[in-house]
Amino acid sequence: MKRIALVCGSYHREVVARMAAAARERAGELGLEVVAEQWVPGALECPLALQRLLARDDIAGAVLLGIIERGETQHGLAMGQAVVQATVNLQLATGKPVGMGVIGPGAEPQHIEPRLLPYARKAVDAVAEMLS
Numbered sequence: 847m848k849r850i851a852l853v854c855g856s857y858h859r860e861v862v863a864r865m866a867a868a869a870r871e872r873a874g875e876l877g878l879e880v881v882a883e884q885w886v887p888g889a890l891e892c893p894l895a896l897q898r899l900l901a902r903d904d905i906a907g908a909v910l911l912g913i914i915e916r917g918e919t920q921h922g923l924a925m926g927q928a929v930v931q932a933t934v935n936l937q938l939a940t941g942k943p944v945g946m947g948v949i950g951p952g953a954e955p956q957h958i959e960p961r962l963l964p965y966a967r968k969a970v971d972a973v974a975e976m977l978s
Contacts, residue, residue: 848906848977850970851882851899853892855912855948859885861958865911865947865966872970873909878977881905889914889925889948893932900940907943907973911966913958914950926951943976945969 852869854862870880882905884895892910899905910933914922926948933944947969949961 847877847879848974849879849881849904850973851884851902851905851908852880853895853899853908853910854883854885855888855892856885857888858913858958861962862911862913865962868963868966869909869911869947869970872967873974876970876974878970878974889929892929893936896933896936896944900936900942900944905942906977907945909945909947909966909969909973911947911969912949913953914948916950916952916954922951943973945972 850873852866854866866883873880882899884899886892886895889912892912896908896910899908914926916922933946937944947965949958949965
């Protein structure tokens with residue numbers, strides 16, 4: 847059984863916890879075992895948590911879960927771009943896949959609920975496919 851990790855943004859903890867539960871369930875359906883779950887304060891802390899987890903020999907890949915809401919400035923867009931670029935770089939450096947289950951940047955309240963479970967599941971699907 848391939849072992850994976852979850853990295854979860856805690857800014858929207860109650861909602862992201864539902865995403866994490868869906869990701870764990872989907873991982874089990876696909877024969878993956880979630881062996882680590884790291885909660886971080888926000889989007890910018892995700893790459894460091896991913897780097898630490900992907901450095902572990904017992905972790906074959908990871909899933910990143912979170913929400914970057916639309917704000918009054920371009921701050922969320924800049925954060926989202928930085929996180930995506932750092933995540934791509936980590937995949938290339940480690941050779942380990944990361945499923946991106948982040949809603950946003952630019953998410954508005956009505957965008958969140960319908961995307962919660964599908965984004966979490968599809969992020970796990972992506973990791974499973976890349977590990978097969």
